[in-house]
Structures are given as structure tokens and as C-alpha cells.
Amino acid sequence: MKTLFLFTLILQLACFIFAKTNSLSGNRVLVILDKEEDKKEYSIFFKSLKERGFDLSYTTASNEKLEIIKYEESLYDHLILFAPETDYYENDINAKQFIEFIDKGGNILLAANENTGTIIQDLLYEFGAKVDEPKFTVFDNFVHNSTTPNVLAIEELENKISLDKLEAPVLYYGTAIKSSNKNPYAKPLLVGGPAAYSWDDTVVNKAPLVTGNNIVLVHTLQAINNSRIVMTGSTKMFTDKYINSPVKINDKTYKKSGNLDFITNISKWTFQEKKVLKVVSSKHHKVGETERPEYYTIKNNMHYEIEIAEYNDGVWQPFNATDIQLELIMLDPYIRVTLKQQPITNPNSSTYAIDLMVPDHCGVFTFKVDYRRYGLSWIKESDVIAIHPLHYNEFPRYLIQGLPYYFGAFSMLVGFIIISILALYHEDDSSNNKVNKEASTKKKTN
Structure with missing residues (x-):
């Protein structure tokens, strides 16, 4: 019996040591709940995170030991905020500290509901969004689950960030998120249908404040430092009940909703398990040479290339695109040219290159590739080099x-x-001279 216990303990320890997450940001996740018993409602979602190698820690917003940053260092890599109704977090944790956590490279998955407290409201405001009035939920009399009329069934994505399409409808019950549309780094992922509206339990006696596609159900934000945030107005879409619930829309019937597939993919995107780009290498040199020169001379022919890899589910693979541009900048871009993808020779990355003539203008130039496409992590690669005029003998x-x-x-x-x-x-x-002289003499004597 002791041997079996010891073997089990060693096996668990080995699994803990060698457990590997696919996230490039780390595997430390803090789950903040309103109440400890709420943990049981999300068991399937939390189990899927553990199977992907994440180390989950659970706490409540009222826990006196609650900390996310200590000695100016983040204690966790990711946060899951499932405590929307709490108005006060212990240890003075507020929206400002959550923003500091993001600035340090952390990622946040948060869920609000129809009773959202001030902490989450303030945090959403920082992201350029806000929730609708208290007690207001989203309704759609035309597109909903037939067995539960108050529950929306969403079949299409607004932006294909984490996955290309939904295999089954996503069930949603919660409040509406209203975006200010002023944050260029924020995009909606799920929105309401044309007939959707936000209202409370009373009779609708006037036009709702937010309707149709203006109702954001799931909102995403990618910060300048590539930290990722996902916001939703529903905590119930993560629950076991909604994950296992059958769906019926008109004549279509599904045994299970698409909630698990959807929340799995958005959590992978949030925790940087997919759609992550990195620059493997970049170089430039004169055509016919291999080394980077100390400087270029105007009208030199140069070669530039950059190697980019994309990370998805634990694998680095070639990144395919047709819109990666190189800029040669001195205050303003003198040259902006699209790089051409080269034949793939490396199974983990792809190379983009171009041959061009440097500008006929001397000065200090920046060779920059600044690639920003929503859903993918931003990449920015730059190099500063001088361009000289021609020598007197050139x-x-x-x-x-x-x-x-x-x-x-x-x-x-x-x-x-x-x-x-x-x-x-x-x-x-x-x-002729003699004749002219005689003629002039005669004129004088006369």
C-alpha cells in the first residue's frame, strides 16, 4: 500500500514538473471568482485549461491574500476574471493595477453580466467599452435557442480572430457591451443579430438604447505590447450547463452547443497559444555581397530579407502573407515596397525579400518592417543606416x-x-589699297 502511494505521489510530481503549456507567455493563471462555489459551474472549461498545461490558482475577490503584482513583478501570467458582481477587490486591487498587469505583458479574460460591479465597469472603460444598464440583458426574438427563448444562439463570427467558423451555435445570455469605436486596437468578435436588443424584464415601451449589430457580445483588444484581452458580457457562456446544452434553431438541431470550442479558441488566443508572430532574422546588404555595409551610397542596389514564423498550438510554422511592406524612412517614407515571399525552405518559418535601389537622397535612414494585422501579434523590425552621396571620383x-x-x-x-x-x-x-589711297588724294587736291 505504501509503495502504491509513493508511486502515485512520484507520478503526480513528474506530471507537475514535466507539464508543458503551449502558451508563450507562461502557464500561471489566476482565476478570480465572486464566490468559491462558483468554481463548480465552470469545471469543464477549467479542466480544458489544465489539460493544456496551465497551472490554475483560484481565489475570490474578497480574499485578504489576493495579490497579482508584488515588488513590481507579476505573480501570474494570465488572469481570468469571473467576479463581475464584486464592487470591491481586496488589497486595493482596481482597474489601475489590472492595467499595470497588462503593461507588464499579462493577458486577461474577463466576463461581465447584468449585475456588473464598479471594478469591471472601470476596467472596461479603460478598454474603450462599457456594459449596458443594470439588469439589462440581450434578447433576439428571431435567433435564439428554441428550448430557452431568452438565450441567444450566435452562428457567425464578426471577426475571424481565433477560429475561422463556428461548428455549432454559441449560446449567450448576458448583458450588452457597447464599444466607443475609438480604440483602434479593439475589435468585436461576436455581435448581436439585426433583431437583437438590450432590455430588462419590463415591457418594452420605447426604443432600446442599443440594438442590432451595435450590441457587442464578445470584445477583443490587443495592446501595443501584444498583451491580449477578451471581454464578454456573459459568465454563463463558460458554464457546464451552456457547454452541454442542446441547441435548436428553426429546423436545425445540435446535440451540443459550440460554446466549448469557442471558449477554447478564444482562451488560446488570449493566452498566446496561437496567432503569435516573431521575427527570426532580418538582414540587408548590397546586391552581390553578403555582409551588412557600414553605409550605402545613393543609387546602390540593395537586397533586404526578413524571416518570420507563426506560432500555433505549440508549433512554429511558416507565416503566409502578401501584404508585408518595407519602408525606408527619413522623417517620411522615401520608399515603401511590398516584400515578396520566397520559396519555403525552412519548415518553421518563411522568408520575404526584395531587391531595390536606395533613395537618391543622402542622410540617416531607418529600414523598417512594421506589420500590424488584427488577430496576429504585432511585429516591428528596424535598422538605422546612413546613405552617403557619391565621392568626387564616382x-x-x-x-x-x-x-x-x-x-x-x-x-x-x-x-x-x-x-x-x-x-x-x-x-x-x-x-585695292592703292586705288583707295589715290582716290582719297584726288579728293583732297580738289
Whole structure:
């Protein structure tokens, strides 16, 4: 019996040591709940996270030992905020500290509901969004689960960030998120249908404040430092009940909802398990050479190439795109050109390259690739190098554009030589001179 217990303990320890997560940000996840008993409602979702190698820690917003940053260091890599109704977090944790956590590279998955407290409201405001009025939920009298009329059944994605399409409808019951549309780094992932509206349990006696596609159900944000945030107005979409619930829309019937597949994919995106780009290498040099020069001379022919890899589910693979651009900048871009993807020779990355002529302008230039496409992590690669003018012995002796000036100068020179020769070697006729002298003498005597 002792041997079996010891073997089990060693096995568990080995699994803990060698457990590997696919997240590039780390595997430490803190789950903050309103109440400890709420943990049972999300068992399937939490189990899927553990199977992917995450180390989950659970706490409540009222826990006196609650901490996310200590000695200016993040204690966790990711946060799951399932405590929307709490108005006060212990240890003065507020929206400002959550923003600091994001600035340090952390990722957040948060869920609100129809009774959202001030902490989550303040945090959403920082992200350029807000929840609808208290007690207001989203309804759609045309697109909903037939067995539960108050529950929306969403079949299409607004933006294909984490997955391409939904295999089954996503069940949603919760409040509406209203986006200010002023944050260029935020995009909706799920929105309401044309007939959706937000209202409370009372009779609708006036036009709702938010309707149709203006109702955001799941909102995403990717910060400048590539931290990722997912916001939703429903905690119930993560529950076991909604994951296992059958769905019926008109004549279509599904044994299970698409909630598990959807929340799995959005959590993978949030925790940086997919859609992550990195620059493997970049280089530039003169055509025909291999080493980076100390400087370029105007009108030099140069070669630039950059190697990019994409990370998905634990695997680095070639990244395919047709819109990666190189800019040669001195205050403003002098050249902006699209890089061409080269034949793939490395199974883990792809190379983009271009041959071009450097600008006919001397100065200090920045060679920059700044690629920002929503859903993918931003990449920015730059190098600063000088472009010199031509040396005195590198200028061309004659230019085709100067032919008229050359002709004028040489014609003047030839004319001057001819006139000089005529002036030097021309002699007057002597007989004509005598006649002219006699004629002038006669005129004087007369």
C-alpha cells in the first residue's frame, strides 16, 4: 500500500514538473471568482485549461491574500476574471493595477453580466467599452435557442480572430457591451443579430438604447505590447450547463452547443497559444555581397530579407502573407515596397525579400518592417543606416540630359577657334589699297 502511494505521489510530481503549456507567455493563471462555489459551474472549461498545461490558482475577490503584482513583478501570467458582481477587490486591487498587469505583458479574460460591479465597469472603460444598464440583458426574438427563448444562439463570427467558423451555435445570455469605436486596437468578435436588443424584464415601451449589430457580445483588444484581452458580457457562456446544452434553431438541431470550442479558441488566443508572430532574422546588404555595409551610397542596389514564423498550438510554422511592406524612412517614407515571399525552405518559418535601389537622397535612414494585422501579434523590425552621396571620383563624366549644354559649349569653342584663325591669318588685297589711297588724294587736291 505504501509503495502504491509513493508511486502515485512520484507520478503526480513528474506530471507537475514535466507539464508543458503551449502558451508563450507562461502557464500561471489566476482565476478570480465572486464566490468559491462558483468554481463548480465552470469545471469543464477549467479542466480544458489544465489539460493544456496551465497551472490554475483560484481565489475570490474578497480574499485578504489576493495579490497579482508584488515588488513590481507579476505573480501570474494570465488572469481570468469571473467576479463581475464584486464592487470591491481586496488589497486595493482596481482597474489601475489590472492595467499595470497588462503593461507588464499579462493577458486577461474577463466576463461581465447584468449585475456588473464598479471594478469591471472601470476596467472596461479603460478598454474603450462599457456594459449596458443594470439588469439589462440581450434578447433576439428571431435567433435564439428554441428550448430557452431568452438565450441567444450566435452562428457567425464578426471577426475571424481565433477560429475561422463556428461548428455549432454559441449560446449567450448576458448583458450588452457597447464599444466607443475609438480604440483602434479593439475589435468585436461576436455581435448581436439585426433583431437583437438590450432590455430588462419590463415591457418594452420605447426604443432600446442599443440594438442590432451595435450590441457587442464578445470584445477583443490587443495592446501595443501584444498583451491580449477578451471581454464578454456573459459568465454563463463558460458554464457546464451552456457547454452541454442542446441547441435548436428553426429546423436545425445540435446535440451540443459550440460554446466549448469557442471558449477554447478564444482562451488560446488570449493566452498566446496561437496567432503569435516573431521575427527570426532580418538582414540587408548590397546586391552581390553578403555582409551588412557600414553605409550605402545613393543609387546602390540593395537586397533586404526578413524571416518570420507563426506560432500555433505549440508549433512554429511558416507565416503566409502578401501584404508585408518595407519602408525606408527619413522623417517620411522615401520608399515603401511590398516584400515578396520566397520559396519555403525552412519548415518553421518563411522568408520575404526584395531587391531595390536606395533613395537618391543622402542622410540617416531607418529600414523598417512594421506589420500590424488584427488577430496576429504585432511585429516591428528596424535598422538605422546612413546613405552617403557619391565621392568626387564616382560621378559620371557625361550625362545624356546635358547634351544640349555640351553642344552649346563645344560650338562656342569651335566658333571662337575659327574666328581667331581668320583674324590671325586674314590679309587685305594690296591693289585695292592703292586705288583707295589715290582716290582719297584726288579728293583732297580738289
